[in-house]
Amino acid sequence: MHGLMMNQPLLISSLIRHADTCHSDTEIVSRLTEGGIHRYTYRDAHRRSRQCARALLRLGATDGARVATLAWNNFRHFEIYFAASGIGAVCHTINPRLFPEQIAYIINHAGDHVVLFDLTFLKLVEALRPHCPGVRHWVALTDRAHMPAGAASCLCYEELVAAESDDYEWPDFDEETAASLCYTSGTTGNPKGVLFSHRSTLLHAFAINLPDVMGLSARDTALPVVPMFHVNAWGMPYAAAMAGAKLVLPGPGLDGASLCELYQAERVTFSAGVPTLWLNTLAHLREKGIRLPLPHRTIIGGAAASPALIHALESEQGIEVRHAWGMTETSPAGTVNTFKGKHAAMSAEERAAVHAKQGRILPGVELRITDDEDRELPRDGTAFGNLLVRGHWVCREYFKGEGGSILRPGGWFPTGDVATLDADGYMRIVDRTKDIIKSGGEWISSVDLENTALGHPAVGGAAVIGLPHERWGERPLLVVVRRPGQELTAEQMLDFLREKVAKWWLPDAVVFADAIPLTATGKIYKLKLRETYADYFAKNPGTSGHTGAG
Numbered sequence: 001m002h003g004l005m006m007n008q009p010l011l012i013s014s015l016i017r018h019a020d021t022c023h024s025d026t027e028i029v030s031r032l033t034e035g036g037i038h039r040y041t042y043r044d045a046h047r048r049s050r051q052c053a054r055a056l057l058r059l060g061a062t063d064g065a066r067v068a069t070l071a072w073n074n075f076r077h078f079e080i081y082f083a084a085s086g087i088g089a090v091c092h093t094i095n096p097r098l099f100p101e102q103i104a105y106i107i108n109h110a111g112d113h114v115v116l117f118d119l120t121f122l123k124l125v126e127a128l129r130p131h132c133p134g135v136r137h138w139v140a141l142t143d144r145a146h147m148p149a150g151a152a153s154c155l156c157y158e159e160l161v162a163a164e165s166d167d168y169e170w171p172d173f174d175e176e177t178a179a180s181l182c183y184t185s186g187t188t189g190n191p192k193g194v195l196f197s198h199r200s201t202l203l204h205a206f207a208i209n210l211p212d213v214m215g216l217s218a219r220d221t222a223l224p225v226v227p228m229f230h231v232n233a234w235g236m237p238y239a240a241a242m243a244g245a246k247l248v249l250p251g252p253g254l255d256g257a258s259l260c261e262l263y264q265a266e267r268v269t270f271s272a273g274v275p276t277l278w279l280n281t282l283a284h285l286r287e288k289g290i291r292l293p294l295p296h297r298t299i300i301g302g303a304a305a306s307p308a309l310i311h312a313l314e315s316e317q318g319i320e321v322r323h324a325w326g327m328t329e330t331s332p333a334g335t336v337n338t339f340k341g342k343h344a345a346m347s348a349e350e351r352a353a354v355h356a357k358q359g360r361i362l363p364g365v366e367l368r369i370t371d372d373e374d375r376e377l378p379r380d381g382t383a384f385g386n387l388l389v390r391g392h393w394v395c396r397e398y399f400k401g402e403g404g405s406i407l408r409p410g411g412w413f414p415t416g417d418v419a420t421l422d423a424d425g426y427m428r429i430v431d432r433t434k435d436i437i438k439s440g441g442e443w444i445s446s447v448d449l450e451n452t453a454l455g456h457p458a459v460g461g462a463a464v465i466g467l468p469h470e471r472w473g474e475r476p477l478l479v480v481v482r483r484p485g486q487e488l489t490a491e492q493m494l495d496f497l498r499e500k501v502a503k504w505w506l507p508d509a510v511v512f513a514d515a516i517p518l519t520a521t522g523k524i525y526k527l528k529l530r531e532t533y534a535d536y537f538a539k540n541p542g543t544s545g546h547t548g549a550g
Contacts, residue, residue, distance in 0.1 A: 010202040012179055013086040013170035015241040020046035023218060023244030029266055030074040031251035031258070033118045034146045038075055042241065045079060047166045052083035054164035059114055059137050059155075061089045066110045066181060068092040068135075070103075070117040070124065073228045073249040076141045076157060080116060081228070081237055085179040085198065086170050089113075092181040093229040096121050097520035098191070104131040106183050106191055109400070116141055116157060120252055122150050175199040181399065182231055184328050185521050193399030194328045196232070200393040204331045205238040207362050207393075212338040213322075214270065214299060218244035221266055225250060225259065225273030226302070230521055231332040234272055234301070245270070256284030263292050274302035274522040275309055279460070282312055292317055299324050299336065303523045304429060304447050306454035307356045325358035325429060329413060331393035334367070335359035335427050356451070357428040358419075365391035369421055374408065381422035384430045384443075388412035418443075435526055437466030437474050444476055444505050449497075450524075453478060456496050458486035461516040463524045464507065467537050477533055478507035481516055488512075509540065 019026070024043035032038050061067050067084040069092070071077040084091035092110050094103060107115065107128065114137040117125050125138060140151045143158035179198045183191035208214045214236070216222055222245045224236040232238070240247045248266045250259060259281050262268065278300060285291070296317070300309075301324035313319040326332030337359030343351055361367050369377045369385040377383040390411050397406055407413055418430040430436065430445045437444040446464035453462035461481035466474035482488050490510035497506055511533070517525040 009172055009175035010199045011086075011170070011172070011175060012082060012198050012201055012238065015202070015205070015238055016042070016046050016049055016082045016086075017170065019241040019244055026218070026244055026246050028075055028078065028247045028249065029262075030078075030249040031253050031262065032074060033072060033120050033252055034142060040075065042244070045075065045082075048161055049079045049082040049086065050166045050168040050170075051161045051164040052079045053087045053168050053170075055160040056083055056089060056114070057087055058164070059160075061087065061113050063088040064178065065089045065113040066092045068094055068107060068110065068112040068115040069229065070094050070096050070115060070121045071141055071228065072118055072120065072251045073224055073233065074118070074141075074251050075249065076116075077118075077228050078237055078247075078249065079161075081180075081232075082241075085201075088171065088173055088177060090178050090181050090195070093232065095183070095185070095227075095229045095520050096124060098185070100124065100127055102191060104128055106193075107132045108134060109190075110181060110183075110193060113137070114139060118142075118252075119146065119148065119151075122148060125154075126150060175202075180232060182328050185519050185523075190402075192402045194395045195399045196331060196393070200331060201232075201235070201238060203364060204235050204333060204393040205242050207364050208235050208333050208336075209239050209243055210363070212360070213333065213336045213362060214239055214272070215297075216240060216243040216245045216270060220245040220269045221248060222246065222270045223248040223250060223259075223262060223266070223268045225254065225271055225277050230302075231326070231328050234299070234326070234332055236272060256281040260284055260288075260290070260292075263296075264290075267294050268292075268296065269294055270297055272299040272301070275300055275305045276303075276518065276522050278305075278309060278313065282309070282316070285317060292319065296320070297322060301326060301332070302521060304358070304451060306451040307352060308451070308455040310355060311352070321355070323355065323357065323359055325417075325427060327415060329395035329415075330365070330389060330391070333362055333393075334365050334389055334391075335361055337426070340424065354426065357426045359427065361425045361427065362391075364393065365389060367419075367421060367427055368412065369419055379421040379423055381420055381426070381428075384418055384420045386433065387415045387417040387419040387427070387429075389415055418445075432526075435465070437464070437476050439466070439469070439474050439476070439504065440472045442504065446476065446526075449476060449478065449501065449505060449507070452497060452500050453480065453493065455500075456488070456493065458483055458488040459493075460484070460486075463516045463526065463529055465526055465529050465533065467530070467533065469508075469537060475537070476505070476507040477536060478510045479513050479516065479529060479533070480510055481513055509536065511536070 019042040030038040116139040139155045141157045180196045224233040297320035310321045323337035326334045377385045420428045449464040450462045460483040463479045469475040493510045517528045
């Protein structure tokens with residue numbers, strides 16, 4: 001027997017329609033690539049999204065066509081999110097921070113019909129065009145007054161939109177229809193495409209708007225620092241439209257000063273981004289001696305946030321930090337860290353230990369950990385193993401079948417992370433499978449070592465890699481970036497660590513660098529570090545010997 005309820009498809013167009021109906025005068029604020037601030041409302045955005053939909057159809061972007069973007073977080077990009085998917089096409093956000101060769105591969109692999117780009121990326125587009133013969137239209141996201149000479153052969157977005165009527169009616173179709181396409185960062189091998197559906201996107205938006213996740217409401221002002229080209233800005237454009245939250249889009253201004261200007265001027269109450277951006281913002285706030293004007297909560301994900309960063313944001317700025325974990329293949333939210341009622345009675349130290357975890361499993365997602373023989377391990381918060389995930393918004397295969405069958409028995413997706421789970425559903429990332437250090441038959445967590453090192457007041461950045469060792473298999477090397485104006489020696493760093501980690505975890509050497517290399521998504525680029533320091537122990541044999549001497 002079936003229930004007797006209406007069965008309406010879960011479609012992305014329903015979100016912008018709802019925002020127009022119930023939050024028509026709520027603002028969307030954008031910092032523009034051309035300079036200045038742009039303001040309009042959800043009603044304006046809905047109207048222009050319908051015009052954009054007609055323009056895309058006129059350009060031949062029919063059912064299933066890939067509509068690509070090379071763009072920052074701004075109102076035009078927001079319109080394309082809803083216009084492309086709303087007509088049954090696929091919104092393909094491309095990460096411009098990838099190597100040009102990777103971007104060309106992605107455009108050709110995706111079969112993009114049209115590419116819409118911000119002026120920041122004009123030179124990149126000029127380099128890409130000869131290598132992307134399948135793209136029929138290149139569209140500059142600007143008006144005629146700002147069209148540069150180099151874009152003479154490109155279409156002008158504002159002219160395309162202005163030429164169309166806004167009387168377009170969003171069509172109904174199967175909720176399993178593809179809605180958006182994101183590619184993995186491809187640090188090992190070619191990037192792979194993750195193809196999200198309308199259904200998965202809406203279920204993800206409902207989940208992240210729960211109080212213990214993002215919890216957006218019509219009273220919030222939300223600023224996604226995470227780019228719209230990085231897993232759909234973690235779903236924030238959809239969640240904001242669903243909740244009717246005021247949306248502040250920072251454009252290319254992701255430095256601490258630019259972000260703080262928006263935080264203060266627009267009275268932001270919620271944000272989301274990677275640890276690196278918050279470190280830069282915190283440095284600016286300290287330098288200027290200022291605090292953010294309103295109670296503020298933030299999701300930090302993309303990489304592990306150190307306990308030192310979490311403590312600094314909360315104690316110095318009163319920001320409620322919600323640690324999170326996810327990946328492109330999980331849309332991306334899988335866990336978010338908020339406290340349960342029982343944690344209120346804990347000591348500050350005990351609460352900090354809970355807070356450092358990547359969070360509780362979201363409803364709609366399941367996690368498990370297994371050993372190398374695929375046997376499930378206990379959820380005791382201590383045992384750690386390979387992290388597997390399945391759920392309503394988890395990838396079951398890559399676009400065009402790249403990589404073949406990717407699921408384990410039972411429909412579980414292997415994340416490549418090593419983690420613990422506890423009885424309350426909290427997950428803690430121990431390391432990436434490829435980054436965990438295997439020394440003398442024991443495992444050393446590079447993530448834990450990095451986070452501990454970041455607790456030193458003179459450390460501005462830290463990365464740990466395992467290097468080959470004749471006796472122990474691998475031993476850790478610690479790469480440190482000093483904070484400006486700070487003095488720190490290798491022995492001082494090791495003395496700090498000796499009080500906090502097991503003796504056999506101590507790095508065999510500490511080296512200092514001007515910067516830690518990052519991937520296109522803001523994570524530590526450990527492949528590059530391993531290449532840079534591959535023969536460090538061989539050239540400096542006195543530093544390697546399981547002694548911890550630096």
